[in-house]
Amino acid sequence: MERRKDAGDRLPYCSLCSRPSVIRCRDPDRHLCAEHFCQDLTGRVLKTVTTSAMITEGDRIAVAFSGGKDSTALLLVLQEILPLWQDVSLVAITIDEGIAGYRNETLQCAERLVRELGMEHRIVPFSRLFHTDLDAILQGREERACSICGILRRRALSSAAEEAGTTKIATGHNLDDEAQAVLMNVFRGDLVRFVRDSSSPSGRCFIPRIKPLREISEKEIAVYLMVRGYYSRLPECPYTRYALRAEVRASLSALEFRHPGTMRNLVTGKQRLATLLAEVLRGREIATCRECGEPCSGTICQTCDLLKKIFR
Numbered sequence: 001m002e003r004r005k006d007a008g009d010r011l012p013y014c015s016l017c018s019r020p021s022v023i024r025c026r027d028p029d030r031h032l033c034a035e036h037f038c039q040d041l042t043g044r045v046l047k048t049v050t051t052s053a054m055i056t057e058g059d060r061i062a063v064a065f066s067g068g069k070d071s072t073a074l075l076l077v078l079q080e081i082l083p084l085w086q087d088v089s090l091v092a093i094t095i096d097e098g099i100a101g102y103r104n105e106t107l108q109c110a111e112r113l114v115r116e117l118g119m120e121h122r123i124v125p126f127s128r129l130f131h132t133d134l135d136a137i138l139q140g141r142e143e144r145a146c147s148i149c150g151i152l153r154r155r156a157l158s159s160a161a162e163e164a165g166t167t168k169i170a171t172g173h174n175l176d177d178e179a180q181a182v183l184m185n186v187f188r189g190d191l192v193r194f195v196r197d198s199s200s201p202s203g204r205c206f207i208p209r210i211k212p213l214r215e216i217s218e219k220e221i222a223v224y225l226m227v228r229g230y231y232s233r234l235p236e237c238p239y240t241r242y243a244l245r246a247e248v249r250a251s252l253s254a255l256e257f258r259h260p261g262t263m264r265n266l267v268t269g270k271q272r273l274a275t276l277l278a279e280v281l282r283g284r285e286i287a288t289c290r291e292c293g294e295p296c297s298g299t300i301c302q303t304c305d306l307l308k309k310i311f312r
């Protein structure tokens, strides 16, 4: 159907009503106004959550909440859709790694939002678990900052979620994160991580992880926060400059801009490959880490190996 166009106003209109659009979405290609975009995004998250049975009645969900964009959007959407289940509650968990000049501001942002939403909030400092902060751990190891931080944060989150008596851990991974992870695992030659579903419970932690935003792009999350009035500019982590992810992110964003659908295709392709490989490997014994029980290619996984080296 031909949509109304105003010659004096070059802003496209929403494909569903006569209001100005705030975003052009692909697949299907359409322009959406603020209201229809928020409805669309919430509906897609709900579809992801229900098709993968991510939430069940009686769940107490730990939301990994850094105060950044993804986890803010996650908290807002989850709070909106939660009344569809009976007796489901949320507890926001913020891990304070101890990164000078960065974490304090995001912590303040996180505390403000949780107070506004009237939600239970737990802040867990690295020092409580690891007896020191990330800045101290990374001295002389800055090039490996993100992999060390990621491993320790995952442990800290699992332990905080267990302590809070939760049944699920929800993380704010979006479509861009998922696509970046596929490429990074390829670049590292890490086949175990490439085929493994990172949302599965792992090792000592038996709390399943869910990723309700995994179909939503980073751009959509930014627009969602802007139209809902929750977008804020936060400082960037000082260790970002060492991250392989930063380079992968820039390359993938450029590819997605020129070839829309690249990120979704990467993630879908990886899922297909993982399913095929699971069939090939069915019945064969997979090696697991002797320390934590994670699948791995040797006798000890990368995480436990790293923890031993850092804290020996």
Ligand code: SF4
Pocket: 145, 146, 147, 149, 150, 237, 238, 239, 240, 243
């Ligand atoms: Fe941790 Fe790297 Fe993220 Fe900084 S950028 S918070 S070091 S994962």
